[in-house]
Each structure stands twice: as C-alpha cells, then as structure tokens.
Amino acid sequence: MSELSRHSWCSWCNKYSTHTLIGRNRVSRNEYQCENCGHFTIKCRYCENMATHRAARASAAGRLKSVKENWASELCAEHDGSVRDFTKLNTRLACLSEFEQIRRRRKVHLKRVANVAGGVISGAAVFCPASYLLAPGFAAMLGSAGLLGAASTGTAISTLGGAALTSASLAAIGPGGMAGGAILLTAAGSALGGIEGAAIAGNYFGAVKDFNISKCRDGDGPALIFVNGFLSQRNTDATDWLDATAKRYPNNPAYLVTWEASAMSYFGKLALAKAGPKAIETAVRGLMSRQNWSTRSIKHPLRWLSLVTGLLGNKWHGSMAKAQMTGLILADLIARTDHKDGFILMGHSLGARVIHSLLSALSTTDHKYINDVFLLGGAVDGTNADTWGEIAQAVGGNIYNIYSERDDVLTLLYRGANAFISQPIGIREIRTSGSNVYNFNASSIVEGHMKHKERFAMVLERTSS
Numbered sequence: 282m283s284e285l286s287r288h289s290w291c292s293w294c295n296k297y298s299t300h301t302l303i304g305r306n307r308v309s310r311n312e313y314q315c316e317n318c319g320h321f322t323i324k325c326r327y328c329e330n331m332a333t334h335r336a337a338r339a340s341a342a343g344r345l346k347s348v349k350e351n352w353a354s355e356l357c358a359e360h361d362g363s364v365r366d367f368t369k370l371n372t373r374l375a376c377l378s379e380f381e382q383i384r385r386r387r388k389v390h391l392k393r394v395a396n397v398a399g400g401v402i403s404g405a406a407v408f409c410p411a412s413y414l415l416a417p418g419f420a421a422m423l424g425s426a427g428l429l430g431a432a433s434t435g436t437a438i439s440t441l442g443g444a445a446l447t448s449a450s451l452a453a454i455g456p457g458g459m460a461g462g463a464i465l466l467t468a469a470g471s472a473l474g475g476i477e478g479a480a481i482a483g484n485y486f487g488a489v490k491d492f493n494i495s496k497c498r499d500g501d502g503p504a505l506i507f508v509n510g511f512l513s514q515r516n517t518d519a520t521d522w523l524d525a526t527a528k529r530y531p532n533n534p535a536y537l538v539t540w541e542a543s544a545m546s547y548f549g550k551l552a553l554a555k556a557g558p559k560a561i562e563t564a565v566r567g568l569m570s571r572q573n574w575s576t577r578s579i580k581h582p583l584r585w586l587s588l589v590t591g592l593l594g595n596k597w598h599g600s601m602a603k604a605q606m607t608g609l610i611l612a613d614l615i616a617r618t619d620h621k622d623g624f625i626l627m628g629h630s631l632g633a634r635v636i637h638s639l640l641s642a643l644s645t646t647d648h649k650y651i652n653d654v655f656l657l658g659g660a661v662d663g664t665n666a667d668t669w670g671e672i673a674q675a676v677g678g679n680i681y682n683i684y685s686e687r688d689d690v691l692t693l694l695y696r697g698a699n700a701f702i703s704q705p706i707g708i709r710e711i712r713t714s715g716s717n718v719y720n721f722n723a724s725s726i727v728e729g730h731m732k733h734k735e736r737f738a739m740v741l742e743r744t745s746s
Contacts, residue, residue: 474616510630608638633659673715
C-alpha cells in the first residue's frame with residue numbers, strides 16, 4: 282500500500298476499492314477519496330477499513346450545517362455494526378440453511394459495546410421512534426443510495442455523511458415508516474440479494490431473537506418454507522408441518538423458520554388456556570393498559586415517542602415488529618439462494634405476518650421467487666386491497682388465505698390489542714382484486730386458532746386443483 286493511496290473496504294459503497302489521498306492532516310486523520318463511489322473517506326480508528334467522511338457533493342446549507350454534515354465517522358461500517366462482514370455482502374447461498382455466512386460478524390460491534398457499557402439505548406432509538414422497525418444502518422443505506430429524497434432543509438440526503446446521514450434518513454422515514462412500513466419495504470426490494478440486502482439483514486439479525494432456518498429434509502422441486510406463529514411449546518420441531526403436507530408435497534425439500542420463540546410460546550400457551558376467552562380478555566386489558574389509545578394527536582414527536590415506548594413494552598406489538606424484520610431477512614436470503622424451482626411459503630398466525638412482510642419486499646423485484654403461499658390464521662390486516670394486490674404480484678402461483686370465524690384468539694387478542702382498527706385475515710377474507718388470491722373458509726373444520734396445523738392436511742386436499 283503506497284503512501285498516496287490505500288486499498289480497503291469503503292463504508293460508503295461497501296466495496297473494496299482504491300482510496301486516493303487528497304488531504305494530509307497533522308492533527309486529525311488524512312482524507313481520501315474512494316475511486317468507486319467518489320465519496321471522501323477516512324481511516325477507521327480501529328482497523329484498516331475506511332470510514333465515511335464527507336459526501337462528494339457538498340451541501341450549501343450554511344457553515345454550521347456543513348460542519349455537521351462533513352464530520353468524520355470514528356468507525357467503519359463493520360465496527361459500527363452497519364455491516365457484519367464486507368467480504369460476505371455478495372455471497373450466494375446454495376440453500377437457505379447456509380444463512381449463517383451472512384449473519385456472522387467479522388469484527389466486534391464496537392458501537393454496541395460502547396452503548397451497553399454506557400448504559401444507554403443503542404443507536405437512534407433514543408431520538409427517533411422509526412428505529413422501532415428500522416435499524417439505523419439500514420436507514421443510512423437507503424439515504425445514501427438516494428432512495429429517501431431530501432432532508433427538511435432541502436439538502437439531498439445522499440450528500441450527507443456520518444451521524445447527519447443516519448439522522449436525516451430516519452427522519453425522512455418518520456412515524457409513517459414505522460406504522461405502515463410502506464417506504465421501508467418498497468425501498469428494500471431493489472436491494473435484496475445484493476450488497477445492500479445483506480446489510481439490511483445484518484442490521485435485523487441482532488434484533489430478532491432465536492432466528493434460525495433449519496433444513497427439515499432434502500428433496501426435489503419447489504422448497505417448502507414453514508414459518509411458525511404461536512407455539513404450544515418452545516421448540517423447533519417441524520413434524521406438524523411435515524405430517525400435514527406429506528400427501529401433497531411428499532418429496533419437496535423443506536425448511537423451518539424459527540424466531541422469537543419465547544414470545545411465540547407465551548401466546549401459544551395463552552391461546553390454549555383452559556379459561557378460553559376470559560384469559561384472552563384479561564391479556565388484552567393488560568396490553569391496552571401499557572399505552573394510551575386516546576384520540577389526542579400523536580403528531581408531536583414526543584407524543585409519538587411516548588406511544589412507541591408503550592408499544593415496545595408489551596410482547597404483542599414487539600412481536601409484530603419482529604415479524605416485519607424477520608420477513609425482510611427472509612426476503613433477502615431467498616433472493617440470494619440458488620434454488621431454481623422456487624419456494625412455497627406456509628405461515629401460521631404471526632408467521633403469516635412474516636410472509637406478508639417478505640412478499641411486500643419481493644413485490645418490488647422483477648423476479649418471482651415464490652410459487653404458492655398458504656396463510657393459516659393470519660395475524661395481519663386484510664382490508665387494504667391495494668396492498669394485497671401488490672403483494673400478490675410477487676407470487677407466481679396462488680395465495681391461499683385459510684381463515685376461521687371460530688378463532689377467538691384473533692377475534693379478541695389481535696383486534697383488541699390493535700384498538701379494534703385492524704381486521705386480521707385469519708377470521709375473514711382478504712379484500713383484493715388480485716386474481717391469484719383465494720379465500721378458504723375453514724370454520725367447519727378449524728374450531729380454534731391452534732387447530733390450523735392439525736387440520737391443514739384436510740385444507741390442502743380441498744384446495745388442490
């Protein structure tokens with residue numbers, strides 16, 4: 282490595298490139314310019330990677346603003362946690378169970394260590410509620426790529442660097458990104474399976490407890506992906522799924538996705554409680570007491586943050602957020618897996634919410650990775666016809682919504698915990714004009730939320746063409 286240039290990983294473009302020396306500094310670190318992306322870089326404090334410094338296009342918003350935007354980052358993307366391993370960002374997978382290659386960190390996440398040691402909340406969660414669903418590194422990635430437009434000052438977010446880039450990106454997504462996830466998912470789609478997609482997954486791996494993909498069996502044809510929701514016990518056994526699908530899909534390869542096992546077990550035990558509806562009603566009252574559902578405005582940032590803090594404090598809303606994160610992780614892993622026969626998705630309860638998030642992301646890509654989808658007792662809203670119409674476009678075959686009007690868990694828990702403003706697909710039809718969406722009323726054979734997988738073999742027989 283010559284004195285006039287450095288060959289290293291760039292925290293702007295996440296590529297290994299040549300960084301040309303453009304300014305020597307006796308007090309601070311020398312300044313370089315990445316030959317790949319054109320942005321200015323500076324050496325990471327702890328390794329040979331290059332950290333972000335200032336953008337190639339300088340802001341004209343005034344001296345003070347310019348100083349903030351051009352402030353050098355102390356850490357490279359690996360050390361600040363935005364990227365787990367530069368060398369693995371373009372990795373292709375032979376099968377989904379190889380996902381550990383993407384999850385494994387190459388360097389210590391120093392930013393998290395420092396935050397934990399200091400007794401503070403990690404990252405942007407302190408000042409921006411959008412981090413409820415959006416990791417700061419992912420937000421900065423979208424902003425740097427030009428997908429989030431301009432900041433409130435009129436400055437293009439893609440021209441910012443360091444903390445200013447992260448802050449402006451999170452602000453651009455704002456509460457709407459958290460509540461609906463539309464910006465989040467649309468922007469994510471174009472990145473899946475590539476460098477940015479690996480960074481997205483890397484940011485969410487640490488947030489989703491117990492995330493794992495285990496291969497249940499080898500086989501031929503489209504791969505089955507089972508996504509659990511409520512569990513009767515905390516386990517990773519896919520026997521119920523395999524038994525139910527044995528007749529229709531006897532020789533297909535199969536994978537089981539597990540996530541947030543503790544929370545899923547809690548809700549599963551609640552659903553199976555002998556007290557039935559009374560136990561569920563008690564749980565709903567407990568959830569509702571943790572946040573303020575009054576009609577006052579929540580547009581003010583402090584009020585919004587207060588509401589989000591309340592939501593994060595209970596298992597239900599935390600699990601809904603983690604379902605969306607899990608869906609984005611899976612979407613990227615599917616997009617980078619070389620399985621020519623495609624995939625068939627099957628999700629129960631909050632597992633259907635995971636699939637909804639996954640399909641929302643994949644709907645913005647041109648390739649159809651998904652053959653068919655089966656949603657059992659789905660804990661996700663079904664009233665937005667436009668959203669479901671877009672999601673349906675990500676599926677090459679059909680989406681089957683299996684619902685039961687006898688599902689007290691969704692009727693009471695889901696609707697109650699969501700202030701009765703959301704109608705889950707697990708108890709009603711999906712509203713959409715999509716020609717490949719089929720609603721199957723299983724009320725005659727599915728007498729409760731936890732009976733779906735027991736009756737799934739019967740449902741598959743009735744939905745076979």
